Amino acid sequence: MTDVRITGGCQCGAVRYALLQEPRNPHICHCRMCQKAFGSYFAPFAEVSRDAFDVTRGTLAIFKSSEPAERGFCRDCGTPLTIYTIGDDGIFIALGSLDRPADVRPQRQFGVEGRMPWFADLPPLPGEKTTEDDVPDLAARIAASNHQHPDHDTETWPPEGTGS
Numbered sequence: 807m808t809d810v811r812i813t814g815g816c817q818c819g820a821v822r823y824a825l826l827q828e829p830r831n832p833h834i835c836h837c838r839m840c841q842k843a844f845g846s847y848f849a850p851f852a853e854v855s856r857d858a859f860d861v862t863r864g865t866l867a868i869f870k871s872s873e874p875a876e877r878g879f880c881r882d883c884g885t886p887l888t889i890y891t892i893g894d895d896g897i898f899i900a901l902g903s904l905d906r907p908a909d910v911r912p913q914r915q916f917g918v919e920g921r922m923p924w925f926a927d928l929p930p931l932p933g934e935k936t937t938e939d940d941v942p943d944l945a946a947r948i949a950a951s952n953h954q955h956p957d958h959d960t961e962t963w964p965p966e967g968t969g970s
């Protein structure tokens with residue numbers, strides 16, 4: 807194995823993982839099953855060998871979206887993390903869960919029959935940044951009670967003294 811180590815995990819931090827090889831075949835999938843599984847318009851995935859997928863904290867919960875397909879997610883916060891087709895050598899990782907998701911750029915689209923008819927119209931839509939800076943009270947409340955795991959590995963989580 808190489809010295810590649812690409813980390814990620816769920817929103818709450820109960821499940822953390824490391825990829826021990828560069829992910830292959832990065833793509834987005836527009837199929838209806840991925841839309842439902844992610845509550846989103848598409849799902850971003852790339853593949854690593856199963857023995858290069860190391861769950862370093864917690865365990866994946868599994869929902870079998872069909873007989874051969876196991877979708878792995880965090881039981882505590884619901885973040886979708888993997889899809890594994892029984893019998894495959896590889897497992898697909900949900901790229902939004904990476905600590906550095908911008909590092910893996912999608913190369914293809916799958917399930918395009920399910921693609922939203924206005925998908926190409928999204929980037930030109932009017933945009934604005936998150937409004938936290940404009941709403942100081944809200945920003946402070948979020949900062950004081952942020953339960954999202956940071957985008958790096960942690961020794962202990964949640965931080966000691968937070969009472970959970």
Ligand SMILES: [Zn+2]
Pocket residue numbers: 816817818819820821880881882883884885
């Ligand atoms: Zn979680």
Ligand SMILES: [Zn+2]
Pocket residue numbers: 835836837838839840841849917
């Ligand atoms: Zn799909």
